[in-house]
Amino acid sequence: MPIRLSLMFLALTLVVTGCASPVRCDEDREEPYMDPLTGEPLDMEGLAPRESRSERFRIPSEERADRSRANPCLAQAPRIIPPPTPVDREMEEGTAFADLRYRLEIVEDDDFRERAEASTIRLRLGGTTPRVRGFDAGVAFQTTQLIGEPRFEDTTGRIGDFPVVRDPLDTGVSEGWARYISREGVFEAKIGRQSINLDNERFVGSDSFRQLEQTFNASTMRIGQGEPVRFDAAFISRANRVLGPNHPDRFAAKADTEATILEYNQVFGDRTMGLYFHNMRFTDERESHRNLGLRFHGRLPWSETLDFRAEYAHQEALRGEGPERDQSYTHFRLSQNREDWRWFVGREHLSGDRQDAFQTPLASLHTHNGWSDRFLVTPDFGLIDNYIGVETQRGEWDFEARYHDFKLDAGSSRYGQEFGLRAGREVFGELRLDLKLSHYDGGDPEFYFGDDYAGNSTRIWIGLSARFEP
Template sequence: MKTIIATAALLAAAGPACAEKIALEPLIDARIRYEHADQDGLPDRADALTLRLRGGLQASSGAWSALVEGQGALAAIDDYYDGLRGAATRPLVADPQSIGLYRAQLRYKTRALALTAGRQRIAIDDERFVGAVGFRDNGQTFDAVRAEWTGLPKLKVDVSYAWSARTIWGIDGRGARQQAVSGDNVFATIGYATPIGTLGGFAYLVDQDEAAAQGFALSSQTYGARLSGSRPLARAVKLSYVLSYARQSDWHRNPNAYHADYHLADATLDIAAFRINLGYERLGASHGAALTSFQTPLATGFKFQGWADKFLITPPNGVRDLYVGAGHGWTKAGAFDLISIQAAWHRFDSDRLHLRYGDELDLLVTAKLGRTTLGARYADYRAKRFATDTRKFWLQADWTF
């Protein structure tokens, strides 16, 4: 109902645009992926061959645009546990079969202001706190109103109010893995371009107002600052860097009382087609009780702390991730427009009690040919004192119109 009201309000204001020419643009996005997972402690392996199709239409007229996009995902091979169906004797592959509305939004955009209302993707900065979870078939969207303002030079203000997070679990989501989690969420960022990079502050008020979603224990308020920038060091040599700090505490109906800190320091050196990356990320712990460590339930978690997905929920004692990576890319390589290879190694430790969690090696090869992107990915988590040894392998093809 809130989505309908917000969209109707913007439509009412759009009257003058109706006289202008309307441009129509189809939206088509297709994916096929094979995922294999082998996890110690489980008697069976997981094999999943999934297909995902999104289709819709965007209509634009002057500063106004509206789009509707549907989504469907099915499993051609379903020898896996999808979190809702299948045997939990197999590793989790979080791609349940589903069909439904992915996006339905109205947008007003000028040079200084963009207003978006309805079901939409929201991906802020590197998606560490709020993201679209693009790797999973069903993705994550929000029923929200968002305002982005750039009315002053070098300054950007971005504020969203979301009353529902539409999860990756699809139409059959239930229990702790619901189709949608309601609540009064506020995401606010401000950034100013300085000579050393974009310096900004942020506030994320996450309201998981569903008892089934961890008993309200994922509701939190997070305030912090972030600096991101890059500098040329020589011809074909560039240094990029990100520094971030945040403080999180309980909010709204959260039954726990806690405070936890977040730190990130990341540096990437590009030398022609080579890339070297070094970073350290800390999600702090409070007093060692479950869900009193720094949590990011609305993040694109797959992008962080290894692809084996061992730390999507931060352990009670927190997690520290020391990582190093390298990569190389080739343009116009044979029939391909782009080929790249990447490798990363992670060392995971607890934030308190000095526990060695484990190590992970991640490998990725991607190739782009026209509108098609091909990828082969591998993750190998070696447990020390957290979780169990896990190996995952993916083959994927994406096509976008």
């Protein structure tokens, strides 16, 4: 059981038959909190509620408290309990978690004679310190290990003749940060190695589908958590990539950068407007660039069920480094939520001119442009991704199916098409089963530099995961 490290004891009294007390319960069986020294009711105004915690390091809330103990009018006997207290007058409890995930990934690719079979298991342990006057710290350790024989190329170049599976073996610290959160939770500042996920992770994300997540050595600030207006700022000095620190390409392993990320979001009813500015300078000068973008997403004004997304971004060279010509990005999406299912359709366009293309090197890459990982780097001919999909819930199972049609921007040909299926459910309490399949059917390679997008491939994932928070 968690232990309260600091309590400000307040007493409450109960009037029952045979008990002498000046306190009386009203018709709703409620009574004010009383000051045990003066006997006067406490002024509860200004006592801030607890702010919501991050999903990654969740601090237990008061929801599990016995409400009968909190109100003497409902208890069998008088209790001594603390009332709600402001965040800056309280020491919050620390947390701990254990995350275990096993995955079998099978890949058949026309470009390889052998079939890849990657059987890996990942263990992640971590938690946060108690929060004192708004300050706390968090740390997470992870290890990914192989089960069985290595029958896949993990991108390090040690095993050839097999298709690539982007889950290299690794052991180390995945996160380590210190943080301050203001009393009302409106202001948050964090420094250290951390996970950063902005909006739909198209530009900055942790790519959490992979066994080794992408984390950032960064200083971040957020103003307006849960408010109609929110401002995010981050300065990133290094991106720790999902390919692991042992990848022979330095940029693919640890991308050293001087990246400034600024994002402003404002809510207008059921719709949100976002304005963002990314100044990304990498030691690999080819990847340096500047983004300026605008997006709108939310509920369509004339509908109760239709949602939309409309986004435009402009990318240009940064101080003479990066693309020679300016590039653009557009994304249009329409979706509808029904009773127990949801459909969506969209078009994502990353421009290219046969020499350069719009790039998003710090994104959650597996999430976008199909699950076959064919377009982790945008081809120089650009990419147009027309997609459609449906999600549904049937009993304990959740399902998703999606189709992508990939076309060139600088040309009239097609890269190929992809069909994906996903299913998952909770089993045995804390354990979750996930099944996923992606089939890519390549097109005509005549217009490409090489045949990276011409072959067919099929990927199958079978995963079991469990997370424990004592």
